[in-house]
Amino acid sequence: MQxxxxxxxxxxxxxxxDIDSGIVVAYEALSRAFFDDSPVPPDRLLRDAYRDDTAAELDSAFLDSALRAIETQGLESPHSVFVNVEPASLAHGRVPQALIGAPPLVVEITERALTTDPGSLLAAAATLRAAGHLIAIDDLGAEPASLALLPLLAPEIVKLDMNLIRRQPDRMAAMTMTAIAGYAERSGAIILAEGVETPAHITRARAFGASLAQGWHYGKAAATTDEAPGVTRLRPARGRHALDVVDEPGGTTPFEVVAGAAPVKLGDRALLLQVSAFLEERAGAGGDSAVLLATFQAEDNITPATRIRYEALVGSGCLLTAYSTRASAGLPHPARSVVVADDDPLAAEWDVILLTADYAAALTAREIDPTRHREGLYEFALTTDRALVRRCARALLSR
Structure with a gap:
């Protein structure tokens, strides 16, 4: 380990x-490192590990320590312990092997994982759920774009970034509060406030919809647990949770998803270009909570003018991904380029998928006859149904 x-x-x-009753319903496992009996700052450890490409190895050591302590304390009732997993451990859709076969836990994923590689994260979350674990998104509110991605991951538990309940409220706090309220109302997810130290923090936590809390007001982290968790409440409040969209039937491309549920119409290229431009403008208006996914049948359809528009979107904080049959050169950082195989049905589509904290839309089209490209006629579907847009986004992010 040295x-x-x-x-x-x-x-x-x-x-x-539980804020109302004061009953302990779970614990968070917090591991700390020492060298020569002196504590090592966790931020420094993580920074160095990511620099040295050993973050997954570091995370594995912390997770092994947590699982041993959980067993020693007898905290093996389902979902009675929260454990943290770093984004590096979930790359390419993999999950730490130690979690397969472990007692059912609440796996905390930081929101930076949500914005770094959302497709891999969704695959990893599916594996974790299949192993019996629940998903908690940690520090929500620190990365604005994660608000739009929230319904895609569909966590059972949302942990508020402590700054939301400690700092003076601002526009970001209001946007986060609105997004969380909408998500919790649709999904029944549980809201948990961390970093609670004063009665004023509790009041703010309640305002954000939190029913659970942790922090020094309730107790510092200790080597042993004073009491067993009460009856678990870590389940969605409603019978059908937002994560059920993982198993919803539907197509494998946005056009297949939307065409099965919305009217398919005939339109020309000029009209669809204007609709695409409008959705890009909405993405810009959404600012740093916007997620834009766009497909191009070929890389050369991403024109210099498109790149200029995308540069402005990325500059506003939009999380942008472009899909085409060849790697897209010249996209502004940190926009992502995903290559689509020529025989993938997606290669024949023109899609613009937009998600923000308070808006969702999907334009998806297929050319009527590519051999008559000059005519520019497309069959297309347009929807602002958030559930359909979410499924379109999943269809793209799964690639």
Whole structure:
């Protein structure tokens, strides 16, 4: 372990409490590193690990320590412990092997994982759920674009970034509050406030819809647990949760998804270009909570003018991904380019999928006859149904 910057790990447990009753309903496993009996700052450990490409190895050591402590404490009732998993451990859709076969836990994923590689994260989350774990998104509100991606991951538990309940409210706080309220109302997800230290923090946490909390007001992390968790409440409040969209029937491309549920119409290229431009403008208006996914039948359809528009969108904080049959050169950082196989049905589509914290739309089209390209006629469908748009986004992010 010394190669990772420490020679000892200690796992403590901080209580997660029901705000109304004060009953402990779970614990969060928090591991801390030491070198020569001196604590090693976790931020420094993580920074160095990502720099040295050892973040997954570091995360594995922390997770092993947490699982051993969970077993020692007898905290094996379903979903009675939260554990943290780093984005590096979920790359390419994989999950830490230690979690396969472990007692059912609540797996916390930081929201930076949500914006770094959402497709891989969705695949990893499906594997974790199949193993019996619940998903919690951690620090929600620190990365605005994660608000639009929230219904795609569909976490059972949303953990508020502590700054939301500690700092003076601002526009970002209002946007986050609105997005969380809408998501919780549709899904029944549980809201948890962390970093609670004062009665004023509790009041703010309640305003954000939190029913659970953790922080020094309720207890610091300790090596042993004072009481067993009460009857678990870590389940969606409604019978059908937003994560059920994972198993919803539908097509494998946006056009197949929307065409099965919305009217398919005939339109010309000039009209669809204007609709595409309008959705890009809406993405810009959505600012740093916007997610835009666009497909181009070929890379050369991404014109210089398109790149200029995309540069402005990325500059506003929009999370942008372009799909085409060849790698798209010259896209502004950090926009992502995904290559689509020539025989993939997606290669024949023109799609613009937009998700923001409070708006959703999908334009999807197929050319009537590519051999008569000059005529520019397309069959297309347009929807602002958030559930359909979410399924379109999943169809793209799964690639």
């Amino acid at each position: 190669t990772l910057g420490f020679d000892r790990l200690v796992t403590n447990f901080q209580p997660v409490v």
